Amino acid sequence: MITATRRALVVEIADNGIGGADPAKGTGLLGLQDRLDVLGGVLKVQTSSHGTRIRGFIPLPTL
Structure with a gap:
């Protein structure tokens, strides 16, 4: 799902x-974090035995 607020573009993927998703155990999530870092964004990972939710927040320029 992709949504936008006045301050950020939010990209969310869930399963x-x-x-058990863990950025320290591979390069996939670290690669996403690196790309968001360049844009001044944030990657949030929530995981449990019921699935994983990954959200990327990309700040939008102030007009």
């Missing part, structure tokens, strides 16, 4: 798998 209902077994959970």
Whole structure:
């Protein structure tokens, strides 16, 4: 899902798998974090035994 607020573009991906996503265990999430860092954004990962939710927040320029 992609949404926009006045301050940020929010990209969210979720699944209902077994959970366990960990940026320290591979390069996929670290690669996403690196790309968001360049844009001044933030990556948030929430994981549990009921699935994983990843949200990327990309700040929008102030007009």
